Amino acid sequence: MRTMMNALFSMALFLLLGGTAPAQKGVPSAINTPELKPPSFPLLFPNPTGNNGYEEWVQAVDLIQNNPKVLELTSQPGTTLAFRRSLLAEPSVERALYLVRVGLSKPTFSPRQDINEVTITPELASFRLLARLLSADQYVQFATGHVDAAIEDMRVGLAFGYRIQTDTLISGLVGVAMDAITLKEFTQHLDQLSVSQCDQVCRIVEDFLNAESPAIHLMALEKATMLKIIEARRSNPNALLALLKLNGANGPSSEAKDIEALQSHLTNHPSDLNPILEGAQERVNALYDVTILNLSLPYTQRKPFPRDNATSPDAALFRLLTVDPLQIMDKYERDRTQLRMLEVHALICRYRWQHDTLPNALTDLRAPKLVKDPLTGSEILYQRDGDHYTLSTQGPGKTLQP
DSSP, X not given: OHHHHHHHHHHHHHHHHTOSOOXXXXXXXXXXXXXXXXXXXXXXXXXXXXXXXXXXXXXXXXHHTTOHHHHHHHHSTTOOHHHXXXXXXXXXXXXXXXXXXXXXTSOOOOSOSOOOTTOOOTTHHHHHHHHHHHHHHXXXXXHTTOHHHHHHHHHHHHHHHHHTOSSOHHHHHHHHHHHHHHHHHHGGGGGGXXXXXXXXXXXXXXXXXXXXXXXXXXXXXXXXXXXXXXXXXXXXXXXXXXXXXHHHTTSOHHHHHXXXXXXXHHHHOGGGHHHHHHHHHHHHHHHHHHHHHHXXXXXXXXXXXXXXXXXXXXXXXXXXXXXXXXXXXXXXXXHHHHHHHHHHHHHHHHHHHHHSSOOSSGGGGOOTTTTBOTTTSSBOEEEEETTEEEEEOSSTTOXXXX
């Protein structure tokens, strides 16, 4: 089961790291042409209501997910201004970005009534494409001097990434990936901001940093899903064995030992099924309760996660079902740190306008709460070198430079 769940989880991590493979030079285009993706809207919304903004987002995905120019934008770094302008002028792209904004104006709900080990999320991979288009529009707006419009694109991109996080950890990781796309483009044009625009960026960032983290809600849903998956095997001892056998052939080698031990034990002791399931449920409860508690605390106050290396069958099943919560928390902390760093960049930009020089230290900004590193509680690291500077943190945020 974990193999199936982790295949989806790995897909989300792949999206975070880039998502599409570059085209090979010298290979005929017919070979490089990707298989067309079917529309997701009829599958997810057989009875659309018109009252759920998620419907507009899936419609937007269907409009652009097979567009060759959109795919080129994501796979070829450094596309020209002329290319981006021509892409954004295409009617399907214009319509898709319009639908993103329409969706944000409505309440949004998950399109999935139930989450289990075979639940599909066909729209999530293409949400990243929409974030790329918003990023391309940022670039064009900056290039043509429409900085307010670029700031609005940044706000829409962050809001979109936040609001798609409705029902699974995969949606959370894709939302974080979309934030990274949005912020990467914006931070490359900070020198174009005016004083009032710097203040506007700070307000936008503060709104998102003060919003409730979707991670807490998603972890609670993930816990409920895991418990339900385990419970569903209680009435059929062979169902768990069959699923383990099916997934074991393609699972990573690190899982093979747990799968083999669990299969062997259940084959020889089928009456142990209920105790194994109950033990796995207890471990799931403990893991996610600690994770949710940690997510509600400042980074510096969080408790370490004890590793469960027990060899019992219930421990093996637990490991096969769950993912490392530290991976999830790291992605969310990186996201929050990037937002905080953007705010500090905006404060430095404003200071530079007001004093015609960079600050000598972050204390010159007179914003002690805003220049704190959320990962250490100490001041964000600032290094000035003449007319240039760098900001960095000691944790997952790493270094951001304008």
